[in-house]
Amino acid sequence: MQRLLPHLARAAVPTAAFSAWIALLMLLGGAFPWEQGPDLAIYPRQTIPLVFDHAYHTRTASAALGIEGEGLSCTFCHENITASRTPRDKNIPGHEVCETCHDDWIGDPESEDPRPLTECVHCHRDLPPTTTSTFAAPMVIPDARIHFSHALHVSAEVDCLACHRHVREKAIATRDDLPTMDTCLGCHEDREVSTRCTTCHFETPRGMIQTTYPDGELKPRRLHAFAIHDGDFLRDHAVPAQRDPGYCASCHGQEFCLSCHDGLGRNARYHPGDWLAMHSIRARHDDNRCTSCHQLQTFCLGCHVRTGVATVGPLDNPTARRTVRQQAGVVVGPHPMAANGWLDRTSRNFHGFHAQRNIRACVSCHQEQFCISCHKSSFAGASPGGNPHGPNPERLRGSSAGRHNARVCLKCHSVSDPSWR
Amino acid sequence: MAARVPVLVSSLVVAGSLCAWPSDGGAAQSTDAEERADQASRGLVTLTARSTYQGYTLSLFPGARDAGHRNVNRFSQSLDGGIYALAAGQVDVVFSLRYTTDFGTGFHRDTPADAGIPAVDGKNVLGILYFYVDWRSPSGFLNLRLGRQLILDDLAWNEVDGLKASIRFQDAHARNRLEVDAYAGLPVALDRLFSSDAFLWDGTEVYDGRSLFHGLALGGSARATVMRDLSASLTYRQALVHRSDAISTFSDEESAAASDGKFGLQEHLFGLSLGYLARPVDLSLYASLSWDLFVGKLDQGRAGVAFDPGPGFHVQAEYLRSRPRFAGDSIFNFFNIFGYDRGRIEGSMHIMGPLIIEAGYFVQAFEGGALSSGATFKGSNTVHGPSAGIEFRPAILPMAAGARFEASTNFGAGVPYGGTYRFGELFGNATFLGGRLSADARLSFTTTASDWYENVDADGDAPSNTSYRIALGATVRPVDFLDARLLLAQNIDALLEGSHYVLSELSVRY
Structure with missing residues (x-):
């Protein structure tokens, strides 16, 4: 980190510009305008062609009509709600419930509303004003795709407004007045009841949450866990997925991971534009992104060898250097060659500089036999290509790695080599 | 130059499905228990088949468009499936098979470099990614998995032929949870996941399918x-392998003989990860570390913070330290190599719903040691780059359009390690027929400059190349269980790729 600080200091201007850009976006966007209501996958779109005013009935109705009391309670109309144990119970009041009151006053000639008692349009807004037809526009309220029991919540003395917060201020109540997961979890945590996913969400026979519905995919859209599935989650999901794969398994099987990570197709999202020209630069700069789908050394090597880009085996292999060729009498290749100081330790082009910085780039084309060709130790302990171990190679003698895998030393050092012993 | 694009017809035959959507028209006053029983009765068999084909041409010599072209035709067929909830819901059988071929790349490893192009080296591999039986106790406390399986944890993805046992503790409210896994088995040689069929993890090649090692992971x-809100993990992995001397990396026969039949430590890793959600302020904090016990050095360290006040706003900053990791058999563990540091910030935001804006920036520092010769690295050790994107996706129209840009470049004139690139793209897509048909169009440019060419010692910019690409794609879903995708691209002045690129995919699900 200390080495990165000077570079970060150099990056102060672009960082400040980026911060200003984000601040500007926040200002442009207003005060966090991204509350998007309940999930369509859970609460599908509804069609409610009714005229109704919850505010009027539950709070202001008493004052307007001179009715004593504080307005109607929720259960006055939703009379079966205390026994309802599933969202399949729509719990929408029928005519008989409305007629409890409306037989008495709705056609009152003294009322400011002069429409006759039998006029359906008073509630069914899509009917012509004079119709007496019973064919009102259908009301469509699909089942909510969760497990839910009003009875359980009423018995636990959960106030209706705890979930349907703004319904007393509204006319028609819609899916927007149904609780979001934030509301559910907040209450469950406060009351110390289960926050297990399948307490509410449907479960597949595999024991996972059902996420695919006709109205869309069910995804965490807020910070319930580390798995908020916004646009950046594709890039940032590795850390939470590695730390807690069990959480991912709540919804996804391994085949879901592999549908992207198996590295079979060149997905334009991750391999855009002239990818073949760009991929080596990306890989040398941030090979961590590559390793999420490709095992670097063998995947790169396998492809490079099969396409004739890479070398095979030791340096003196006559079949090795396919992409090396003569151009105007000079040997050229995919990187500076010997004539340009690639093997010259006094040259600024020396290959060791590149090997030090990210040797994974080297091994994407060269096998270790290639390096061994020059760097192996002779009997006298000297290496024609120089000592690749860096300063103080003696530190490796008797090292933990050497003790636990003696074979690797034998690749360069003969058993009779004093430097091996 | 014309790409050879064979016409491939992949036929998929799959069978068996018990999946069905839950009925929307439920009976009034049904109970929660009835609903759960209804769901439990669904979907006991799944099967997904996917065919993928890519065809394009490689230019082996950058900038030389007169020779050295190779056709690449890659085809893969996957078959993923499972039978779930057998034996009173306690047993699953899950598998994933892969077949891949490239019909011959024109090279064989023993073909002389100056020979013709005999198409003799066709890749033709059938692999098992995983095939296991899963058993879980009725309470969910114990889970046993036997067979070839993927191990995904803080350290890596690994394949193992063996047994994994998991136990799980969870309080009644699911606020506190502890899961402990332990596994043992044979490490999978030439594992198909992320790897190649020809090279072991240390880069040595397996000739002619000769079995070279067994071991224990x-x-x-x-x-x-x-x-x-607080989560943590500890992970440990060790892999021992046994090898003969059949790989030709030993300097002499005596050394090869001395190495024959030895067990060696191939991997020895420890990982730690922490995460905390500060939900009142919408922050998530995380850090992870993996330590390579084999070489006694940090393998990877990462720390970051993200701000997610809602689904339409995201800001994240992260620091990463990464050092190359090799198999224990690899000589590169003992080279004088260094890791790199990378810091990045990124942000995205939905403005007024349909307008999505994102921006990011990274800075990266490489490191190397001094040479006794006094020579110094000519290039820059620092790389940085901005990225930005904008997309307009109106809710009332089934279409979207946008642009994005990213770069990995240098401070000043010095060529940074790894080279530079700039990439920009305009894109648009639309869906029709209620989502059954979608079309996608992209126009992009890519400018690259390598630090590996001859003038790396010279002053001034490295040689660069700019190419353009037009890509048109379409996906059709005539029925819910079938997807077909076709992508065609035309390259103009591409550095390494020919003029045409084609990708097709067909997937069938049950």
Whole structure:
């Protein structure tokens, strides 16, 4: 980190510009305008062609009509709600419930509303004003795709407004007045009841949450866990997925991971534009992104060898250097060659500089036999290509790695080599 | 130059499905228990088949468009499936098979470099990614998995032929959770996941399918969630391999003989990861570390913070330290190599719903040691780059359009390690027929400059190349269980790729 600080200091201007850009976006966007209501996958779109005013009935109705009391309670109309144990119970009041009151006053000639008692349009807004037809526009309220029991919540003395917060201020109540997961979890945590996913969400026979519905995919859209599935989650999901794969398994099987990570197709999202020209630069700069789908050394090597880009085996292999060729009498290749100081330790082009910085780039084309060709130790302990171990190679003698895998030393050092012993 | 694009017809035959949507028209006053029983009766068999084909041409000599072209035709067929909830819901059988071929790349490893192009080296591999039986106790406390399986944890993805046992503790409210896994088995040689069929993890090649090692992989992890917002994991892995001297990396016969039949430590890793959700302020904090016990050095360290006040706003900053990791058999563990540091910030935001804006920036520092010769690295050790994107996706129209840009470049004139690139793209897509048909169009440019060419010692910019690409794609879903995708691209002045690129995919699900 200390080495990165000077570079970060150099990056102060672009960082400040980026911060200003984000601040500007926040200002442009207003005060966090991204509350998007309940999930369509859970609460599908509804069609409610009714005229109704919850505010009027539950709070202001008493004052307007001179009715004593504080307005109607929720259960006055939703009379079966205390026994309802599933969202399949729509719990929408029928005519008989409305007629409890409306037989008495709705056609009152003294009322400011002069429409006759039998006029359906008073509630069914899509009917012509004079119709007496019973064919009102259908009301469509699909089942909510969760497990839910009003009875359980009423018995636990959960106030209706705890979930349907703004319904007393509204006319028609819609899916927007149904609780979001934030509301559910907040209450469950406060009351110390289960926050297990399948307490509410449907479960597949595999024991996972059902996420695919006709109205869309069910995804965490807020910070319930580390798995908020916004646009950046594709890039940032590795850390939470590695730390807690069990959480991912709540919804996804391994085949879901592999549908992207198996590295079979060149997905334009991750391999855009002239990818073949760009991929080596990306890989040398941030090979961590590559390793999420490709095992670097063998995947790169396998492809490079099969396409004739890479070398095979030791340096003196006559079949090795396919992409090396003569151009105007000079040997050229995919990187500076010997004539340009690639093997010259006094040259600024020396290959060791590149090997030090990210040797994974080297091994994407060269096998270790290639390096061994020059760097192996002779009997006298000297290496024609120089000592690749860096300063103080003696530190490796008797090292933990050497003790636990003696074979690797034998690749360069003969058993009779004093430097091996 | 024309790409050879064979016409491939992949036929998929799959069978068996018990999946069905839950009925929307439920009976009034049904109970929650009835609903759960209804769901439990669905979907016991799944089967997904996917065919992928890519065809394009490689230009082996950058900038030389007169020779050295190779056709690449890659085809893969996957078959993923499972039978779930057998034996009273306690047993699953899950598998994933892969077949891949490239019909011959024109090279064989023993073909002289100056020979013609005999198409003799066709890749033709059938692999098993995983095939296991899963058993879980009725309470969910114990889970046993036997067979070839993927191990995903803080350290890596690994394949193992063996047994994994998992136990799980969870309080009644699911606020506190502890999961402990332990596994042991044979490490999968030439594992098909992320790898190649020809090279072992240390880069040595397996000739003619000769079996070169057996061994033992064991490890485990403990993952805890405390008060729902604090999570932590500890992970350990060790792999021992036994090899003969059949790989030709030993300097002499005596050394080869001395190495024959030896067990060696191939992997020895420890990982730690922490995460905390500060939900009142919408922050998530995380850090992870993996330590390579084999070489006694940091393997990878990462720390970051993200701000997610809602689904339409995201800001994240992260620091990463990464050092190359090799198999224990690899000589590169003992080279004088260095890791790199990378810091990045990124942000995205939905403005007024349909307008999505994102921006990011990274800075990266490479490191190297001094040479006794006094020579110094000519290029820059620092790389940085901005990225930005904008997309307009109106809710009332089934279409979207946008642009994005990213770069990996240098401070000043010095060529940074790894080279530079700039990439920009305009894109648009639309869906028709209620989502059954979608079309996608992209126009992009890519400018690259390598630090590996001859003038790296010279002053001034490295040679660069700019190419353009037009890509048109379409996906059709005539029925819910079938997807077909076709992507055609035309390259103009591409550095390494020919003029045409084609990708097709066909997937069938049950």
